[in-house]
Amino acid sequence: MSQSLVRLIKIDKTAAGRRLDQWLAQQCAPELSRARIAKLIGSGQVRIDGKPVLEPRFKPPTGGEVELILPPPVAAKPKGEDIDLEILYEDADIIIINKPAGLVVHPGNGNAGGTLVNALIHHCGQHAAAGFGLSGIGGVKRPGIVHRLDKDTSGVMVIAKNDAAHGHLSRQFADHGRSGVLERRYQAVVWGVPSPPGGIINAPLARDPRERTRRAIARNDAGDVRRAITHYTILRQSAMGDGKAPAACLVECRLETGRTHQIRVHMAHIGHPLIGDKTYGQAFKTKINLLPESVRAEVAAFPRQALLAAFLRLQHPKTGAIMEFTVKPPPDMQNLLQALAL
Known part of the structure; x- marks a missing residue:
């Protein structure tokens, strides 16, 4: 090796x-x-x-x-790996999957294998006779990848099987539903309860100057500043708290832009970080003291940011049909919701 x-x-x-x-x-x-x-x-x-x-x-x-x-050289092209995928829909143009938490989308530093791309290459290779492949627009290490989810975020993703589908889907995602049908909704479990119960977070993002893998609210006109807008709505509030306000709530977030870590940074920015977010929520970890002692350990042990890409609506790149996909929270997030009485 x-x-x-x-x-x-x-x-x-x-x-x-x-x-x-x-x-x-x-x-x-x-x-x-x-x-x-x-x-x-x-x-x-x-x-x-x-x-x-x-x-x-x-x-x-x-x-x-x-x-x-x-680092040692890695293969120029990812290899197929037999990794289970939960496929919600598939035809000759697209695949819709429910990505599990813990699965990296494509190979990169520290993740040469074991990614969604490796799983897709294996899956599509098995179905090559049916004309199923992956688009090449994203490059050899990102075949078919139109958009991404963080490693520890689960939920709905669409993958393109040919270049025509990739181009059509990319235009939909770039438009973010302003003139088309595309819509993405996320569910997040956050500390506290935002006020008002629904609103818009309009705060541009840039790379954190102190740590390049993080994003931060832009404080100036640096060259990598990106417009970022998140619409949020409270779905449910926990019955637990300090008697003055609930300790946590379930929030639905709709993206008007799609920036790296956007929801996580925006919710922390307004004082309500995602439970389990060790990157953007560390300063708020004392909020766990608002919970009854009987549930603190379970919430503290939640291993990732509590974020689900719950809903995706898009237009099929070939037929023009409007398609909608909804997934439920995975078991670990369901257990968290139950522990918090959400």
């Missing part, structure tokens, strides 16, 4: 006042490009004096030592 290659580079006076990615590219030329080094930095593969540096523009201190970790 291939192992990562580690290079140690002393930081000399040639690095003074220069960006880390720029200086490393010079040190590693021609083997590594500046773009490749920037990706390594962003994925935590570069350390200075033992501490990870995640910002390419960081200016390294003279006299230190850079540890550059080069």
